[in-house]
Amino acid sequence: MTAKIQTTGNKLPRIRVTGPRLPRVDPAEVAAALGAEPGGEGRAGQPAAMTLYALRAEMMHRLVSHGGRPRVEGTDQRVKIPISDQDCHALESLATSLAAKGFTPSAGQVASVLLNMALQTVGTSADDPSLVARIAQQLDPPAPAHR
Numbered sequence: 001m002t003a004k005i006q007t008t009g010n011k012l013p014r015i016r017v018t019g020p021r022l023p024r025v026d027p028a029e030v031a032a033a034l035g036a037e038p039g040g041e042g043r044a045g046q047p048a049a050m051t052l053y054a055l056r057a058e059m060m061h062r063l064v065s066h067g068g069r070p071r072v073e074g075t076d077q078r079v080k081i082p083i084s085d086q087d088c089h090a091l092e093s094l095a096t097s098l099a100a101k102g103f104t105p106s107a108g109q110v111a112s113v114l115l116n117m118a119l120q121t122v123g124t125s126a127d128d129p130s131l132v133a134r135i136a137q138q139l140d141p142p143a144p145a146h147r
Contacts, residue, residue, distance in 0.1 A: 024061070056098045059105050059113055072112045081111075 030036075064073045083091075091107035098105055122131065 052094075052097065055094075055110075055113070055117075056100070056103075058117070059098060059110065060103060062113055063103075063105065063109065072109050075112060081115075083111075 031038075062073045064071065088107065091111050095105050095107045095110045098110065122135075
């Protein structure tokens with residue numbers, strides 16, 4: 001039979017780390033140290049478990065709390081971005097799947113990190129005409145319906 005131990009002393013003060021954050025380790029340095037080679041392009045469609053793990057790790061790295069709701073570090077503006085109901089449900093589902101004990105990102109926080117990661121990817125290949133054409137095609141407004 002086990003009995004729960006009840007402490008009666010004062011609670012110890014919370015430990016807060018006030019030192020500077022350590023710099024992130026560059027993945028290229030790790031790859032070079034391990035002798036790794038690039039694995040090629042990712043597949044379209046459902047993201048793999050490692051992709052979701054990488055997104056979750058990035059979310060945990062970027063979310064900081066100063067006493068209130070954690071926010072994505074480095075964000076300065078709150079903007080409204082029109083999205084479809086389908087995309088909204090996908091973001092909510094993704095946020096739920098990324099949640100862990102003590103870590104519950106919102107759909108907006110997930111969208112912020114995904115947008116930032118996508119912009120970094122696009123930034124490295126912004127000179128690619130096919131990419132610019134695909135983005136322009138998505139932005140092209142549909143022809144108005146005539147009655």
